[in-house]
Amino acid sequence: AQSVSQHNHHVILSEAASLELGCNYSYGGTVNLFWYVQYPGQHLQLLLKYFSGDPLVKGIKGFEAEFIKSKFSFNLRKPSVQWSDTAEYFCAVNEDDYKLSFGAGTTVTVRA
Amino acid sequence: KAGVTQTPRYLIKTRGQQVTLSCSPISGHRSVSWYQQTPGQGLQFLFEYFSETQRNKGNFPGRFSGRQFSNSRSEMNVSTLELGDSALYLCASSLDPSQGDYGYTFGSGTRLTVV
Numbered sequence: 001a002q003s004v005s006q007h008n009h010h011v012i013l014s015e016a017a018s019l020e021l022g023c024n025y026s027y028g029g030t031v032n033l034f035w036y037v038q039y040p041g042q043h044l045q046l047l048l049k050y051f052s053g054d055p056l057v058k059g060i061k062g063f064e065a066e067f068i069k070s071k072f073s074f075n076l077r078k079p080s081v082q083w084s085d086t087a088e089y090f091c092a093v094n095e096d097d098y099k100l101s102f103g104a105g106t107t108v109t110v111r112a
Numbered sequence: 113k114a115g116v117t118q119t120p121r122y123l124i125k126t127r128g129q130q131v132t133l134s135c136s137p138i139s140g141h142r143s144v145s146w147y148q149q150t151p152g153q154g155l156q157f158l159f160e161y162f163s164e165t166q167r168n169k170g171n172f173p174g175r176f177s178g179r180q181f182s183n184s185r186s187e188m189n190v191s192t193l194e195l196g197d198s199a200l201y202l203c204a205s206s207l208d209p210s211q212g213d214y215g216y217t218f219g220s221g222t223r224l225t226v227v
Binding site for chain 2: 101
C-alpha cells in the first residue's frame with residue numbers, strides 16, 4: 001500500500017520567510033502527485049498537481065513544487081509567505097487506482 | 113460553476129444509530145470518492161464510485177457503505193454508529209481518473225458527531 005510521509009508536523013514562520021515542506025512517497029511506479037491546502041474552517045483546495053512533464057510545477061498563490069523521481073519526493077515551496085498562508089498542507093499521491101493517499105499534514109503558522 | 117455539495121453540514125447521532133450522508137458532484141463529474149478525516153488518523157480513503165459502480169474501497173468495516181445514482185450523486189451510509197466514527201466526512205468529485213483526469217475537487221464535508 002502506498003504511504004506518504006510529510007516531514008514536519010508543525011512549522012512556524014515569520015512573514016516574508018521562505019517555506020519548504022517535504023513529502024516522500026513509497027510507490028516505485030507511475031504516480032500522480034498533489035498538494036492540497038486547508039485554511040481554517042474551509043474545505044480542501046488544490047494548490048498544484050504533477051502528472052508528467054516538467055518536474056517543477058507552479059500552482060496557485062505563488063506555490064511551486066518539485067518532483068524528484070529518484071528521491072520519491074515532491075516538496076512544496078514558497079519564496080515569501082504571508083500571514084494568509086496559515087493553514088494545513090497535505091501532500092497526496094495517486095497510483096492510478098482511483099484514490100488519493102494523503103500524508104498526515106503539516107500545520108503552517110505564519111506570524112505577522 | 114457550483115462546487116461539490118455535501119449535506120448535511122453537521123450531524124449528531126447516538127451510538128448504534130445509522131446515518132446517511134449525501135454528495136452532489138460538480139456538474140459533469142462522474143467520479144465520486146469519499147474520505148474520512150480525523151485528528152488521529154488524518155485523511156483516509158473510504159470508496160470511489162464511477163457510473164454507479166464502486167471501483168475501489170478502503171480499509172473500513174462493512175458498516176460503511178455507499179452508492180452512486182445515475183445522476184452521479186452519491187450517498188454513504190454508516191450503520192451501527194460507534195464513537196470512533198466521529199469525523200469529518202469529505203466527498204471529492206472528478207471527471208474520470210481512468211481517463212487521466214485526476215482533478216479531484218473536494219466538498220466542505222459533513223461533520224458527524226457520535227454521542
